[in-house]
Structures are given as structure tokens and as C-alpha cells.
Amino acid sequence: MTVRQVVGLVALLVSGWLAFFADKTPSSDADLLAPTRATAASPSAAAPARDAVRETGAPPGPKNAKPAPPAPATVLALAERPRGPKPDAEHPGAPAFGARSWAPLPPPPPPPAPPRAPPLPFSVLGKQLQAGAWQVYLALGEDTRVARAAAVIDGKYRVESIAPPLIVFTYLPLNERQTLDIGAP
Numbered sequence: 001m002t003v004r005q006v007v008g009l010v011a012l013l014v015s016g017w018l019a020f021f022a023d024k025t026p027s028s029d030a031d032l033l034a035p036t037r038a039t040a041a042s043p044s045a046a047a048p049a050r051d052a053v054r055e056t057g058a059p060p061g062p063k064n065a066k067p068a069p070p071a072p073a074t075v076l077a078l079a080e081r082p083r084g085p086k087p088d089a090e091h092p093g094a095p096a097f098g099a100r101s102w103a104p105l106p107p108p109p110p111p112p113a114p115p116r117a118p119p120l121p122f123s124v125l126g127k128q129l130q131a132g133a134w135q136v137y138l139a140l141g142e143d144t145r146v147a148r149a150a151a152v153i154d155g156k157y158r159v160e161s162i163a164p165p166l167i168v169f170t171y172l173p174l175n176e177r178q179t180l181d182i183g184a185p
């Protein structure tokens with residue numbers, strides 16, 4: 001064993017002996033604080049108090065003096081705490097200490113498809129070539145519309161071009177092109 005270990009072992013044994021065999025009788029707070037207060041006040045005032053303790057074995061003071069009663073202890077009320085676990089920011093409905101899975105999270109859903117133009121509501125009634133320009137007669141429910149190049153029909157469809165066998169429309173709200181078969185010339 002090294003010197004350091006021997007010193008440590010001796011210190012351990014001494015502290016153990018003091019823990020078991022030291023004087024464990026409680027003393028009042030007044031007895032403990034009286035010499036300290038006298039010493040703190042002035043060193044010369046502590047000398048007569050020390051001499052009185054040596055001669056009589058008791059601290060100085062009147063023989064019938066009673067120690068002051070201790071102040072009544074006050075107990076403060078505890079603040080009420082909310083019950084239950086706090087919700088988790090990542091999983092608000094899950095319990096705080098509930099079972100968790102180590103499986104990877106499912107992939108996020110695909111983004112929604114961009115909006116598309118509705119199918120053309122027209123049906124072809126006929127076409128006519130007049131002065132080198134085509135006119136197409138279209139049925140929209142019970143109504144009839146005449147389509148010419150660059151014309152706007154019902155504020156939603158613009159006729160881009162008429163070249164049999166196709167007529168090209170642009171659906172204005174989405175700026176999407178659509179074609180309609182009008183037959184051979």
C-alpha cells in the first residue's frame with residue numbers, strides 16, 4: 001500500500017469512529033449561539049463568560065431563566081399543479097410516456113394534382129367556310145353558339161384557331177388549351 005492509501009484509510013476509520021461514537025445529544029440553539037454572539041460583540045466580553053463556564057460548568061445567567069419558546073412554524077399551501085402529462089408537440093394526442101414505435105414514418109402524401117380544365121361542353125352542329133374564314137356552329141345545351149377565330153364564348157373559352165378537322169380553344173380561368181374534332185373539310 002502507498003502512503004496515500006494508508007492516509008486515506010486512516011481518515012476513513014477516524015470519520016467512521018466519530019460518526020458512531022461522537023456525542024449526539026442535541027443542545028439548544030441558545031447555548032450554541034450565546035458564545036458566538038459574545039465573541040462577535042467584543043473579545044473582552046467573551047472572557048468573563050468563558051471563566052464562568054469553567055468554574056461552574058454552566059453558562060452564565062439567572063438560574064430560573066427559561067428559554068424563549070420557539071416561534072410557531074407556518075406551513076404554506078402548495079400551488080395546485082395540472083394533472084396528467086403535457087401534450088407532445090410532435091404527437092399532440094399521444095401520451096407522454098406511451099409506447100413509441102421505431103418504425104420509419106410513412107412517406108408524406110403526394111401533392112394534389114394541379115387543377116385541370118373541365119371537358120369541353122360543346123357539341124358540333126356544323127361548319128361553314130365564308131370569305132376564307134371558318135365558322136363553326138356549336139350546341140351548348142339548348143343554345144347555339146357561333147365560333148369564329150379570336151371569339152370568346154361565355155367568358156370562359158376563347159377560340160384560338162379553326163383548321164378542320166380541329167378547333168382549338170383556350171380555357172381562360174386556367175389558360176389551358178383544348179381541342180375539339182369538327183370533322184374533315
